[in-house]
Amino acid sequence: MKELKNLTEELSKCVKCGTCRSICPTFRIIGRESASARGKLTLIDAYLKGGIGLTEDYYKHIKECAMCGACRDSCPSGVDTTGIINAARADAVKKQGLGLATDFIFKNVLDSSKLMPFAVKCAAKLQGLFFKDSINENGLISRFSLPVVGSNRLLPPLANKFFLDMPEVKALRAFKPSTFSKGSQPVKVAFYAGCGVNYLMPNVGIKSLEAVKKTGAEALVPDEQVCCGMPAYYMGDVDTAKRLALKNIEAFEKYDCDYIATACATCTHGLKNVFKELLSGESPEVRARVDAFCSKVKDITELLAGILKYKGDGGAKFADGQKRIVTYHDPCHLNRNQGIRDEPRELIQTNKSVVFKQMKFPCSCCGLGGGLSVTNYEVSSAIVKRKADSVKESGAQIVATACPGCIVQIKDGLHRYGVDAKVVHVVELL
Ligand code: SF4
Ligand code: SF4
Known part of the structure; x- marks a missing residue:
């Protein structure tokens, strides 16, 4: 991943046309130049030239971005806006950290295949103290205004049983490299759960595995997989994201699979594209392992519709039989x-x-x-x-x-x- 100081040429490609303002969701709400990509690039340029320091205001502005990529896709000059904004975040975090609590979680909890589930299980036991069931929707509402969460915010409950602990998944969890059957058929799919599926929406993981199996492909769930690291990456903690990328590559490369599938768009983008960028400075041997891993990654929708040609059996019906x-x-x-x-x-x-x-x-x-x-x-x-x-x-x-x-x-x-x-x-x- 390029350091911010090496992106001056990329920054200079911006001709300040303002096209990026018209499609930026944060600019649409905030209405201030610094909320748009053009404004952020101007600030980052000034920061790099020493015109402004790493102030609270500067950091606040570069955080005001949903990393949606709309500015990058619409930029007539082809400026890698999100790459620059992300590098600016990484630069700021390297110099000042993310704060004690976030630093502790990112550096000590996220990359542990044991500590992370334990911490989330504790949180699941305590969630009733801070949240109550929503009356109308399947979700939780905070009992009082909480830091970060705020008030009247609908949040998903943590699952009673995490995806990786479910009996039907335990049967598919691969502890040994020999778990897949031999030969080129059937197609072999290693499933990556990610935190959202594992802790919040285990049913999405179960349905993904069922759909893969309906096509005749074989599925298993490699052990020792950890968070994909994208929360850390997008918050600017590149070191944690790199560590997590390497751990996941190690966990999956033991299995001779054809595809690595996920049911989370963010995880797929991370595993397929960001890992390559994060580990681009590693040795040729490591880069070859990264390339081999990334080339197998498919989103579950891409795998089912595009590769396994899923036809299904008419799909889930609704209780009242209506469409x-x-x-x-x-x-x-x-x-x-x-x-x-x-x-x-x-x-x-x-x-x-x-x-x-x-x-x-x-x-x-x-x-x-x-x-x-x-x-x-x-x-x-x-x-x-x-x-x-x-x-x-x-x-x-x-x-x-x-x-x-x-x-x-x-x-x-x-x-x-x-x-x-x-x-x-x-x-x-x-
Ligand atoms: S669209 Fe591209 S060139 Fe135009 S202001 Fe935005 S980043 Fe700069
Ligand atoms: S990536 Fe950020 S700056 Fe660019 S359009 Fe999306 S929210 Fe706006």
Whole structure:
């Protein structure tokens, strides 16, 4: 990954045209130049030239970004805006840290396949003290205003049983390299759960495995997998993200699989693309291992629709036997960072109980990414309003998407803005 000081040439490509302002979700809400990519690049340029220091204001502005990538995709000069903003965050975190609590969690808890589940299990036991069940939706509402969480925010409950601990998953957990059957057939898929699926939405993992198996492919779940590191990466803690990337590569390379699949758009982008960037400075031997790993990574929608040619069996039926209008939200990490748009829509339409309806702005950012929902919940929840409005206007009863993070954010947005629709992962409709 390039250091900020080595990005001056990239910065100089910006001709200040302002195209990036017109599509930026944070600029749309905040309305201040520094909220747009152009404003941030101007600040970063001044910082690099010594015109401004690493002040609280500077850091606040570079954090005001959902890392959606819309500015990068629309920039006529091809400036790697998100790469520069992320490098600026990494530079700031290297110099001043993320704060004691976050530093401790990122450096000591995230990369442990034992400590992390233990910490989340403790949190699951304590969640009733701070949260109560929401009356209308499947979720938790804070009992009082909490730091970071705020008040009246709908959050998903931690699962009673984590995905990796479920009996049907334990049977597929691979502890030895010989676990896959020999020969080139069937297609062998190693499943990466990620924190969202493991701790919050185990059913998404189960449905993914079931769908893979319906195509005749073989699936297993490698042991010793840890967090993908993307929360740390997008918050600027590059060292932690690198450590986690290497641990995951070590965990998966023991298995002679054809594909590594995830049901989280952020994890897929991390495993497929960011690992390469993070570990680009390593030795040729390590880089060859990284390339071999990354080339196998597929989003579950890409794998099922594009590679395994999933046809299904008519899909999940609804309790009353009636059809449902379903719309689809494009996660930025799937749509912009991987170009995957058709596959999730194709899968949704394999369900015979579904009437698919496109919403307005299906690829507008939900506002969760880049740590924004943690560092600036007010702006993040204002961004998701456009999504809630689009869902309402579409008349959809269900919003399907392909990222646990987007599911959490859109559920909260629909709750906050009073829109009556369910939010599910695409695989839950199969
Ligand atoms: S669109 Fe590109 S060139 Fe134009 S202001 Fe934004 S970053 Fe600069
Ligand atoms: S990545 Fe998205 S939120 Fe961040 S500056 Fe670019 S358009 Fe705005």
